Every structure is written in C-alpha cells, then in structure tokens.
Amino acid sequence: MKAHRANAEPRWVRLLLTGIALGFLGLFLGLPLIAVFIEALAAGVPAYLAALADSEARHAIMLTLLIALIVLPFNILFGVAAAWAIARFEFRGKSLLVTLIDLPFAVSPVVAGMLFILLFGARGLFGPWLSDHDFRIIFAVPGMVLATMFITFPFVARELIPLMQSQGKDEEEAAVSLGASGWQMFWRVTLPNIKWGLLYGVILANARAMGEFGAVSVVSGHIRGETNTLPLHVEILYNEYNAVGAFAAASVLALLALVTLVAKSIVEWRMQKETEMLEASLPPEKTE
Numbered sequence: 445m446k447a448h449r450a451n452a453e454p455r456w457v458r459l460l461l462t463g464i465a466l467g468f469l470g471l472f473l474g475l476p477l478i479a480v481f482i483e484a485l486a487a488g489v490p491a492y493l494a495a496l497a498d499s500e501a502r503h504a505i506m507l508t509l510l511i512a513l514i515v516l517p518f519n520i521l522f523g524v525a526a527a528w529a530i531a532r533f534e535f536r537g538k539s540l541l542v543t544l545i546d547l548p549f550a551v552s553p554v555v556a557g558m559l560f561i562l563l564f565g566a567r568g569l570f571g572p573w574l575s576d577h578d579f580r581i582i583f584a585v586p587g588m589v590l591a592t593m594f595i596t597f598p599f600v601a602r603e604l605i606p607l608m609q610s611q612g613k614d615e616e617e618a619a620v621s622l623g624a625s626g627w628q629m630f631w632r633v634t635l636p637n638i639k640w641g642l643l644y645g646v647i648l649a650n651a652r653a654m655g656e657f658g659a660v661s662v663v664s665g666h667i668r669g670e671t672n673t674l675p676l677h678v679e680i681l682y683n684e685y686n687a688v689g690a691f692a693a694a695s696v697l698a699l700l701a702l703v704t705l706v707a708k709s710i711v712e713w714r715m716q717k718e719t720e721m722l723e724a725s726l727p728p729e730k731t732e
Contacts, residue, residue, distance in 0.1 A: 480698050484691035495692035503669050504677035505696060507585070511673065512653040515593050519649045523600025524642070528634070531608035532616075542605075545598050556594050557662025560587055583665030588673065591659035596649040603645035604638055611637055640715040647711065651704040655697060 485492050495501060529535070530542060548556065562568050564581040574581060581587040615637070619629045635642075657675040664671040672680065674697055681690035 477698055477702075480691055480694050483687060484695040486691075487688045491688050492692050492695075495689040496696070498689065500669050500672065501677060501689070501693055504672045504674045504693065507588075507672070508654050508674040511585070511589055511592050512650055514589050515596055515653050516646060516650060518593055519597055519600045520642070520646060522597050523604055523645055524638075526601040527604035527608050527638075530605050532613055545601050548595050548598050553591075553595055553656065553658030554662055557591055557659040560591055560594075560659075560663050564590075582663050583667065583671060585671065587663035588660050588671060591663050592653050592656050595656050595659050596652045599649040599652065600642065600645035603641045603648070607638055607641040640711055640718065644708065644711045644715070647704055647707050651701065654700055 484495075496505075526541065526545060530538060561582060563570055564574060564587060565571050566575065566582075568582075571582075581590065615633050616629050619633045624632070655675060656673075657679075660673055661676055661679075664673070664676060666672060666676060666680065668680070674693055678690050678693045678697070681693065
C-alpha cells in the first residue's frame, strides 16, 4: 500500500514532467528538423530537386549507402559471434573482450581516424608496403569503410549480449541433445530467439554508419566526387555558403533518421508484443 502511494504522483507532477520532456524534445529535436526542411525548400522545390540531382550530391548519397551495405554484414557477423561467445562460454580474456567491444564508445571518432592514418597512411606502419603494391586505403573508400566499421561494430553485439544472457542456453542444449547439428541449432533455435534484437542492432548500426562524420572525415581526404559521403558533402557546401545545397543534402540525412526512428519503434513494439505473448503462454506459478 505504501509502495502504491509512493508511485501515485499528483496529476500536476505527471503533467509537468511530461511537459518538460516534450518541450525538451521539441526544442532540441523537432525545431532543428523543421528548420532543416524550411531552409532546404527556401529557394523553392525546383532548386531543392536540382541540388539533389547534382552529380556530386548523387555520388555522396550512393557512396554513403555503399559503405553502409559493406559494413553491415561484418557488423552482423561480428555481433552474433561475439554475443554467442560471451553469453554461452567462459574463457580467459572474456572481460577484456567485453571491454574492447565498448572501445569505440569511449574513443573519439577523430582519434579513431587518426589511428588509421598512423597504420595505413603514407608514413604509417603499413604505408610503405601499401605504396609499393599500389594499394590505397587512406584517402580512398577502403579507409572510409574501415573507419565506419570501427565506429559501428559494437551496436549489434551490445544488443545481443544481454538478450542472449537473459534467454539462457536451455533450448539450445535441448536441441543438441535431440540430435541437432550446430548449424541446425543456430538457424532453428538461436536465430529465431534473437531476430528482433539482431534487427534492432542492425538498425542502430546502419543509422550510425550513414551519419558518421568524424572518423570518415579524417581518412577520406574530402575529394569531391570520390570520397565525400553525405555528411561530408553537407559540410563542404555549407562552408561554401551554398545553403540550399547543404540543407537539401541534410534533409536526406534527416529523412533517413526519421525512417530509422520509425523502424526502431516498430522493432521495439514487436519485441514487446512477443515478450508479452511468451509471458502469457507460460503456466502460472503454483502457490503453496
């Protein structure tokens, strides 16, 4: 009874807290998004479409999507493998592996880009060998892919590790005891149990890959029509006082962000619905 009273806040308190949260979201999320589209359409729809039809803008959009498509399979592979190893096995260095997975969250993206310069730049550790074999990583697409991969690889693993730990391994052990092979167990037991968490992590990783600026900026070289992703294209146009072009490109990123939010909300809703259905299907606990 006391716990119920402690949680029964007055109506005005709930309304105040809700108003503060909505006001904060409107001020720091809603207004900037509205401002982006207003500025993008300030010169009219024809100018907006012309800015997006520009060859450099189209190349930036395609390069951004290409990098995301290359990075995501590696994120999925690493995320599932790391989560499975951490959630299912005990081994030396397990805590170190968990710490290393969180490393991109602690390191500045710019510092991450500098690390790749030190490794693969002209005067880097592997730079002379790469130069002798005429293979470019820095100031080329491979370096941008590596930088994006470093920044995004924790997202899938971080979504799956707690999920797989909470699910336990009883179903997998039961499948193996009934004669299932490792791949059969994975495809028919493990993957269906983690599919929504995996999709959630992929959505977050994809959003970060398309919007990454710091690390990619360091290793890209800002070569127009070659190594400019969409965020870098926005920066260049804005620095050249091309407001319509900059905000038109930024509006594409904003639309991608909104699509990501919608997809994220749908996945969260499906995860919650499946959890509720699973709990409802469980038999009630027997009371003495």
